[in-house]
Amino acid sequence: MANLPSHTNIFVNDYNQLDDADIIISAVGHIKLIGGDHPNRFGELNPTGESVTDVANKIKQTNFHGIMVVISNPNDVMTSMYQQILGFPKERVIGTGTLLDSARMKRAVGKAFSVDPRSVSGYNLGEHGNSQFTAWSTVKVIDQPIEKLAKESGLNLEKINEDVRMGGFTVFDGKGYTNYGVSTAAVRLSLAILNDARIELPVSNYREEYGVYLSYPAIVGRDGILKQLQLDLPQEELDKLQYSADYIKKNLNK
Numbered sequence: 116m117a118n119l120p121s122h123t124n125i126f127v128n129d130y131n132q133l134d135d136a137d138i139i140i141s142a143v144g145h146i147k148l149i150g151g152d153h154p155n156r157f158g159e160l161n162p163t164g165e166s167v168t169d170v171a172n173k174i175k176q177t178n179f180h181g182i183m184v185v186i187s188n189p190n191d192v193m194t195s196m197y198q199q200i201l202g203f204p205k206e207r208v209i210g211t212g213t214l215l216d217s218a219r220m221k222r223a224v225g226k227a228f229s230v231d232p233r234s235v236s237g238y239n240l241g242e243h244g245n246s247q248f249t250a251w252s253t254v255k256v257i258d259q260p261i262e263k264l265a266k267e268s269g270l271n272l273e274k275i276n277e278d279v280r281m282g283g284f285t286v287f288d289g290k291g292y293t294n295y296g297v298s299t300a301a302v303r304l305s306l307a308i309l310n311d312a313r314i315e316l317p318v319s320n321y322r323e324e325y326g327v328y329l330s331y332p333a334i335v336g337r338d339g340i341l342k343q344l345q346l347d348l349p350q351e352e353l354d355k356l357q358y359s360a361d362y363i364k365k366n367l368n369k
Contacts (some may be wrong), residue, residue: 122328134178138305140186143170160189167193171200175293182209182308182339186301190243191319191328191363197258198328205294205338207365210319212330213239213247215300220249226272229257238317240352241281241329241359246357249276252348261284304335311337315344325360327367 133139137251143166145159167187174183183203187193194210201208216239225232237254240246251272254261257280307314312349313336319328320340334342346355 127177129355130173130177133174136179137181138308139174139181139185140301140305141167141170141181141187141193142301143167144187145330160192163187163189164194164196167196170263181207184304184308185210185319186297188243189363189366191292191330192242192367194319195328195367197274201247204339206338209304209335210243210328210330211300211304212243212298212319213241213304213317214304215296216247216279216330218296218300223275223279224254224256224261227251227275228264228268230256238330238332238346240317240331241356242363243319243330245360246362247330248352248359249279250346250348250352251276252352253346257319293343305310307335308337322360325357327336327360329356329360329363329368333357 143163145162146164167278183197183201185197185208190210190212194208194212197203198205198208216235218235219238221232221235224235224237228235234257235254236258238250239247240250249260249272258266261272264270287320303318304318306312307316314332315332316335318329318335318340319330320343321328321331322331322343332344332346333340334344
């Protein structure tokens with residue numbers, strides 16, 4: 116690790132080192148189980164759930180009181196499991212959720228309009244998985260509503276939505292695993308916490324009105340979820356969000 120810009124220590128399977136840690140990132144998973152003719156992150160629900168239960172119980176034996184960041188899949192369910200087992204306040208257990216999918220959406224939209232993805236704003240909401248959706252009412256390109264631009268240019272928004280939804284599986288089919296995209300999402304979320312950035316991010320956080328963890332924009336800082344935001348979504352998107360919440364809950368209760 117000598118080439119890293121900061122001093123780094125690596126400790127293997129020593130949970131006592133977590134006592135004074137600021138953040139734990141859970142990457143436990145069984146990604147090989149998500150493929151097939153009908154890929155779904157819930158394919159690894161049971162084995163990853165068992166691993167998460169084991170890890171969470173070991174963390175519980177330490178004096179860790181930091182923020183739990185979860186990238187394990189199915190993300191919203193695993194985030195909920197960590198919170199329930201650890202007994203932490205819900206705002207201190209966060210999943211990367213659709214932070215990655217929103218980035219994929221911005222890349223796809225930017226490419227369609229030949230602009231930098233950073234000139235695109237908006238969110239993918241709900242499950243980090245098959246029931247997620249792009250909330251097109253929130254998406255703008257250089258501050259112009261995408262629905263207006265798409266109508267003028269003949270752009271098929273549904274195709275972009277499907278490409279984004281299946282983005283992770285496309286990567287998985289190509290190399291048998293995913294790493295860079297979710298890693299950058301985890302780093303971005305972790306830096307927002309460590310630096311007390313108080314930045315708006317679409318991450319998996321517990322929404323009382325849906326009774327479940329799902330991705331929805333929130334202000335993130337040193338203490339985790341500092342404030343939950345409220346979007347003015349049209350009824351069609353509210354229905355999609357409710358469907359996604361119900362889908363997560365159904366699998367959480369299995």
